[in-house]
Amino acid sequence: MSIGISTMSLNRLKQEFRDFQIEKVTQGQKQLAMHTAAQRERLSLWIESFADVIALNQHSNPSTLADALFRQYDGLQMNHAVENIWLLDSQGELKYSTTEVDAEINQAISKVLEKHEPYSQLYCNEVCLQLVVVPLLNDKGELFVVAMSMSLTDVVFAINQSLKSEIAVVNVSADNADDDSHFNFLFATNMVFMTDLFQSYPKDISISDFKDAGLEIDYQQKSYLINLMHLATTSDKQFYLALVDDVSSIKQQYKQQAFEFLLSALLIFIALAVLVYFVASPFTNRILTLSSALPLLAKREFEQFRQIRLKGKRMLADELDIVADAATDLSYELEQLNIEVEQKTQELENIAMYDLLTGLPNRNMLNYQLKKAVANIGIAKTGVAVLFLDLDDFKKVNDSHGHGEGDKLLIEAANRLRICVKHTDLACRFGGDEFVIVLSHITNIEQVVPIAEEILEQFKQPIRIGSSVFYVSTSIGIAFSDEEIAKPEQLISRADIAMYEAKDNGGAQYHIYHTDMYQRVAHRVMMETEVRQALAKGQFSLSLQPQLQTATKKLCGFEALLRWNHPEKGMISPDDFIPILENSEHMVELGYWVIRRCFEISSNLQRSGLTDVTVSINLSAVQFIDFNLTNYLKALLEEFQLPASCFELELTEQTLVKDIERAIECMQELRSIGFSFAIDDFGTGYSSLAYIKKMPVDVIKIDKSFVFGMLENHADYQIIMSTIAMVKNLGLVVVAEGVESSAQLRSLAENDCDIIQGYYFSKPIPEHDLAEFLDTRIANGYWKIQPAVCKIG
Missing domain, CATH: 3.30.70.270 (Reverse transcriptase/Diguanylate cyclase domain)
Incomplete structure (x- = not known):
């Protein structure tokens, strides 16, 4: 309360000082306006009276007026503080002047010539003068303009007498108006005092600070208040009227009152503090006792806490007694809670570990x-x-x-x-x-x-x-x-x-x-990363190996084989990266790219007239169990407007036996759409007739490893012949891979193998060369060059 009263009192004193400063500026502005108006009025009346005295309306020669003004110039300087006179005719031609006409005076004269009425303004260039311009008519009605500039000396002294303030007219460079530049004094009621006073003000205060709130300066053991009143602004300078008032008595009074207010507040505070101390001391001691005892609860020393005397000997319980009772009850509750927390903590540790x-x-x-x-x-x-x-x-x-x-x-x-x-x-x-x-x-x-x-x-x-x-x-x-x-x-x-x-x-x-294992893992990770980059950069492509009917050499299909043209490693064999990526998520993305590309190739084959040629697509194990596979294939069939019979989906035995039930379910779903299925690399896996009979398989492909050695190895020959016979009995189509010689072709044809593929007819054809291959090697859907096949009987 004491601080509040003191603060309000000091603010009131500051406001009184501020009101004094504002009042001084207001009075200065009024005095300046009043005295400059009186000076202009006197000079305007003199010019008009002078025109009557010389009977200007009876003369037409401007030299008469010019001579008269010349004779009156000294008197005007002495009596009216006139600095310069200009006389011009209605054409703006100068008839008489005491100095040159500058642009601002010319502009004022033009206004009078335009409006035919007197004009005045405060005019500052090197000094500040008051400009008065009056139009006059001669006997012929010709217009003359008389312009006079008057010093503000009389105005300044008049304001000095009225306000009892020291006054100066000053200017400062317009470019440095907000810097700590020195003022240039044009005129002052006490030039020595004003110069010394302005030189003592702090240089870090800008002109804007002067104008907004004035400036208080201590000089020669006295306090002065400086206020600036703006007079005029030119292209390179700003002109001000400076009012300087001695405020030593006001400041001393302010300090005395501030000291009295602060002393009163301090005495009130001390009295209240003593009173509060004696009244609150008993309560404070009990609160301190309670506060020193409460940390025992945090240390879980509940019994020691309850042994401390927290209540005094009183007939009536007060609020602190209620708090003490609550703290005691709290100690019992916390003790019980601590036991439960320890039990729960032990349980949580068991759960966490x-x-x-x-x-x-x-x-x-x-x-x-x-x-x-x-x-x-x-x-x-x-x-x-x-x-x-x-x-x-x-x-x-x-x-x-x-x-x-x-x-x-x-x-x-x-x-x-x-x-x-x-x-x-x-x-x-x-x-x-x-x-x-x-x-x-x-x-x-x-x-x-x-x-x-x-x-x-x-x-x-x-x-x-x-x-x-x-x-x-x-x-x-x-x-x-x-x-x-x-x-x-x-x-x-x-x-x-x-x-x-x-x-x-x-x-x-x-x-x-051992370290080789890490190298293999690192190689797998690197390969997976490069596969994703290769997909994004279009480094993968397909090559298509033709499949021909053994008996007629009619082109019946192509097997799509993936190729990777690495920019640094060159062509990477599928055997190098497919096994590594077989079970990775990147294989799914790569597999979907292959499927879509096969649809695009099949669409091109259909447009070229090969409507009965199928495209075989190899599905990886991870691709086959992907739940999105069926929907993806349906979407592609609809997008390309192709029947599912244009495609054959190839699966390895290892892929099928990983989850036979799921494999059969997925195959039946896709076969209902129209897709056919082939088991690739038959004979290298489990080769169980039991699951082959259960699965909706259409084609069995004999692995090329058996075909390579069929003529040299009797066991391989027997495996192939028995496989063909077995598959034919099941009503399935047999495809032999890896046919590279006419002897192999002849033997397979004699044993009723349905379809062949291999280097004997063609290596896998890059997809960009497929059109040329069809033009040069295929005629009406048949192989142009018929290899010689000897048939028995």
Whole structure:
């Protein structure tokens, strides 16, 4: 309250000082306007009276007026402070002047000649003068203009007498109006005083600060207030009227009143502080006691908190007693809550560190314990081994029996792992069907092999879950390090790489990590990246290998083969990148590009008249199980307006047997649309007639490896002949790949092989050369050059 009163009082004093400054400026402006108006009026009346005295209306010669003005010039200087006189006729021709006519005076004279009425203005050039221009008529009605400029000396002294202020006319360069430039004094009532005063003002204050709020300066132990009143502005200067007032008494009064206000406020504050201290001291002591006791609650020292005396001996309870009772009740509540939090924390730690399904430690515990084991390598002088396990074909269990059965299988798998590890080692669930075992105090990798073999042996035994029996093997990757600089995440990564190596080699085995594995993984990652870039840059293309009917040599189809023309490595064989990308997501994107390109090629074949020629499209395993495949093919059929019979979808045996039920379902769906199916590389995979009979297959393609050796190897010949006979009995079409000689062609023709393809007729044709190939090698759909085939009988 004291501060508020003091602040309001000081603001009131400041406002009074500001009002004084504004009033001074207002009075100065009024005085300037009044005295300049009086000066102009006197001079205008003198000019008009002078015209009557010399009887200008009776003379037509302008020299008479000019001579009269010349004679009066000294008197005008003395009595009216006239500086210069100009006399001009109605044509603007100068008849008499005491100095040259500048542009601003000329402009004022032009206004009088135009409007035929007197004109006046404040005129500043080197000095500030008041300009008065009066029109006069002679006896012939000719117009003359008399212009006079008057000094502001009398005006300044008149204002000085009225306001009791020191006054000066000053100018400053227009370019430096806001800088700390020095003022140029044109006139002052006390030139020495004004010059010294203006030289003492702070140079960091600009002219705009002067004009807005004035400037207070302490000079010779007195305080002065300087206000600037704008007079005129020229192209290079600004002119001001400076009012200087002695405000020493006002400032002294302001300081005295400010001191009295502040002293009063201080005394009030001290009195109130003493009063508050004596009144609030008992309460303050109790609050301090309570505040010093409350940290005991944060330290969970609840019993010690309750032993502190928080309440005083009073007949009536006050608010602090209520707070003390609430704090005591709070201590009991917090004590109970602390017990519950500790219990829940223990439960959360178990959840955070252990897998809820199997009860094994989870990945968090693995990271924690593995870091400890690696840190102990240098102390114990032994190594650490990490075994990364993945259950083989576990997804089939989930898909066929549901996730409930899959979870039970994972629990049994965890139990078998517990049997294989010592209590000093760690077996944990890494995620999904992946497990990690950490073996500490291992001196060499040979110590790990028996444990890996024991785990493999455990998983050879069937797993019974209710009435179901599962045979689930596991693939194991092993990484070992006895280096102190080993990194836990690197050990897990290496074991993971080794595990995939074991899985790629058929599973149910262990592999120990070595650097070649990493190189293969790095090569796979690099190849996947380059495939995506190659797709974007259009580096892939198709080559088409013709398929001919064996008996008639009629062109019946083309097999689309993928080619990659790398800008640096040249042409990359599909055998180098297809196996690497077979199961990657990039293969799906690449496969869809191949399918679309095949549709474009088939559309071109249809337009060229080859309406009964099919295009065979190889589908990868990952492409075939993609759920978007059917919709994509339907969309392309509609876009290109082609029947599905124009295409044959080729699948390998390995692709089919990965999930036979899903394969049959997908094949039946696509066959209902009109697509036909061929099994590629027949004889190199599982070759099971049981699943071939169940699948909606149309064509069987005998692998070229059998055709190459059919004439030299009796076993290969028998395989081919029996395969042809078997397939024909099933009502399917037989295609022989890799035919390179007339003897092979003749033998296949004699054994009723339906279709052949191979270098004997043509190498795969780049798609951009297909049109030329059709023109030169095909006539009416048949091969132009008929190879000689000897038929028996």
